[in-house]
Amino acid sequence: MTIRRIPAGLLAPAGVTAALALLPVGYLLVRAGEGGAGGVAATLLRARTAELALRSLGLAAAVTVLCTAIGISLAWLVVRSDLPGRRVFGVLAALPLAVPSYVAAYTWVAATDIEGFAGSVLVLTLCSYPYVYLPVAAALSRMDPAAEEVALSLGRSRFGVVLRQLRPSAAAGALLVAMYVLAEFGAVAIMRFDVFTTQIYTSYRAGFNRTPAAVLGLLLVLVTLVVVAAESRTRGRAAYAMRGAPARRPPAVRLGGAARAAATAWCAALAGLAVGFPLASICYWLADGSSAGVDAAALAEAVAATLGVAAAGALLTTALAVPVGVVAARYRGRTAAFLEQSTYVGHSLPGIVMALSLVFFAVRYVPAVYQRWPLLVVAYAVLFMPAAVGAVRASVLQSPPVLEEVARSLGRTPLRALREVTLPLALPGVLAGAALVFLTAMKELPATLLLRPTGMDTLATELWTETGSGAYGAAAPYAALLMLLAAVPGFVLGRRSLEEAS
C-alpha cells in the first residue's frame, strides 16, 4: 500500500491517545525540572540515591542470573531430554507467569520468616523465570539438530553449540526479567527491601517536596529505557535466529540414572516452590482465616470495586486504542509510526512512576479528579495501552484492505468504510484485547494504591493492607481470588492454542 494521508477523523482521536500516553513521562520531566538544577542534583547526589541504585540493580542482576540459569536448564530438560513427566513439567514451568508477584510475596511472608534481599530474590525469581524458559524452550524445539551432530562428530561437546544458538532468545528473556524487576513494587515492598520503586512511594507519602520522587522516578525510567532498548535489539535478532522450523525434531538425550534422579528432583522442587508452595500457603491461611471469620461485606465490596474500575479501564483503554491500532495497521510514514510508538511508553514505564506523575498532574491542573476513579481509569489506560493497541492492530490487519476499497468505491468515506466494514470484522480480536486488559487491570497494585479514591479498596489493595498489618488470614481470600483471576487468561489462551494445534 502506498503512503496515504491519515483522515482527520482518525488522526484527531489517535493524537489524543498519544498525548495521553506521553503525558506521564512528559509531566515528570517538567516537574523534576521545576526543582531546578540544584534540587535535581541534591537528590541525585545523595548517598541514599546511590545506595538505592545499587540495591535496584543488584536485585535485578541477581534475579536475572538466577532466572536465566533456571529457565535454560528447565527448557533443556523439558524439550531435549527423556526426563519422566516432561510434558507435565513443561506446563507447570509456565504457570508462575500468571501469579502476581505481590501475591507470591504474600504467600511467603505469611508462612516463613524470609524477607529482605533474599526474600525478594526468591519471590521474583520464582515468578519471572518463565520469561526465560518460554523463549528458550521455543528456540530449542525449533533448533536444527544438524549443528549439534556436527559438533559431536568433531569430538566437541554438544552444549557449546546449543548455548551459542540459544543466546539470542535467552538474552531477550533475561532483559525482560531485568525490566520487570526494576519496575517491581508490590513484592519488594512486602519483603521490606528498599529499592527505587518503594523509595518513590515512601517519599511521595512523606513529602511536601515532591522533587525527589520525580527525580527518582525519572532515573528509574532512564534505567528501564536502557534495558528496553537492549531488549528490543536482541528481540529483533532472536526472531531472526529462530526463523523457520527444522526438517526434523532432534532425538531426546538419554539421561543416566543419577542425572535422571537429580533432574527430576530439580524440576519437582521448582514446581513445588513456584506453584505448590503459594497454593498451599493460601489454602492454609484460608482455612485459618475462615475460622477467624472473613469480613464478607468488605470482600464483596472489594470485588465490586475491582470489577468496576477494571471494566471502566478496559473500556477506556480499548476506545483509545482503536484509532491508534487502525493507524498502525493501515498507514505508514512518520506520523503513523510516532502515534503507534508513543502508546508503547506504558510498556517501559513502571506503574508506580506513572501513577506518581498522574497524581502530580491532577493535583495541580485537575484537582477535581484527584483521588477519584477517573484518574485511576486513565492510569490503567496508559499502562495497558500496548496490549490493547497490539490486539486492535493485529485484528485490523486480518481484515483485507481491499474490502475498504470496495466500500469506498460504493460511496463510503474512509471513516465510514472503517466503521461499517473493518471494525465489525475486527471486533472479536478487539474484544479479546479488551478482556485481557480487564483481567490485567484487576491485578494491578502500585497505580491502584496511589490513585484509588479514598475509601475504595480493590482485591489488590486489600491484600496489600492486610499483609502490611500482618493479618495473613484476612488477606487469604483476596490472594485466592487474585490467583483465580490470574488463572483465567492462562486457561483461555491455553485452550485456544490447543484448539489451533488440533
Added chain:
Amino acid sequence: MKLTVTDVRKSFGATEVLRGASLTVGEGDLAAVLGPSGCGKTTLLRIVAGFEGLDAGSVRIGDREVAGLPPEKRRVGIVPQEAALFPHLSVARNVGFGLPRGAAGRAARIEECLELVGLAGYGERMPHQISGGQQQRVALARALAPRPGVVLLDEPFNALDRSLRVSVRDEVRAALKRAGATAVLVTHDQEEALSMADTVAVMREGRIVQEGTPAAVYAAPRDLGVATFVGEAVVLAASGGGNGGGGGGGGGTVSCELGSLPRRSGGGSGPGRVALRPEQFVLGAPGEGAGGVVERVEFFGHDAAVTVALESGTVIRARTRGDVPHRPGDRVGVTVEGPVLFFAG
C-alpha cells in the same frame, strides 16, 4: 458512460510505473487491458478507481474529470480479484451496500441485480455459503447496483478453477451487456481478453501500445512484441522485400526458411523477423514444402496442436483439425497458408 484516460503518469519512488498511458472505452463497451504482470495495468485500474493518485494526466468519466476526486465520489464500480465480498453481510446486503439506505426501490434494485447475474433468490445466503464463481457474480451485482459510470474488473477470474472460468466469464459478459455498463477488464490472459472484450488494449512498460478490436489486434499487431503476446506465434528470421507500406491485404513477399511467403502490409523491409500463427501451418505429405518430423501431438477434440521439428532444427507448433491423424515420428511436409506478419529490424 465513456471513459477517457489521457497520458497518465505515475511513479512509486524512483520506479516509473505509468509512462503516459492513454485509453478510451466507448459507452457500453467492454475493454480488456491486456499485459504481462508488472506492466502497470493494475496501477492504471487503481488510478481510475481513485485508490491511487496520479502524477500527471487526466481521467474522465463521461464529461467529468475525476482525477482529483476521492473514490467515493467517482461512481466507479469495482470487481476485485477473489470477489472480496463483505463476509459479515448477506448476499443481499452486499449488493445493497452501495444503495442509499431507505431509498425507494432499494429492495427491488437488489433483486434486479441478483437476477442480472443469474442469482435471483440467493439474497439471504452468506458469502461463505456460495461457490467461488457465485461470489464473483455477487461482486459484479454489488458493483452494478448503484449504476456506476464505469465498472472495473481486476483479473476477476484468476481465483476460479479452469473449468469454471469459461462459464463465469460468459455470465459476467452477458450481465455487463444486459446492464449496458461501460467496463474495463484487466487481465494477463490473452485468451480471456480476446474472447470477452469488445476492444483490447495491449499494455507494455507503462503504456498502452495498441488498441483495437480483438480481431484487428490479432491480425495486425503493430510490432513483434504485441504479435507474440496476443496469440501464439512462431518467430523466424526473415528478409522482407517489396513494398512494406502498401495498402490492402497484399504487401509483397517475405523470404524465410519456409520459402517465399506473401506478407501483410506494414512492418517495413529489409532483414527482420516473421511471425507465423499456428493455424497458418498446413501439414501435408513429405515433400510438400519444408520437411520435418512430428515430435508431439496434443489432442483437444475440436483440434490438435502438433509440434514439428523441421530439418533446419527449427521447432514449430501447428494447429490442425482434430480428425487429421498425426503421430510422433511421422514425416510431414510443412507449408504456410495466408499472408504472414513481418517486422523489420
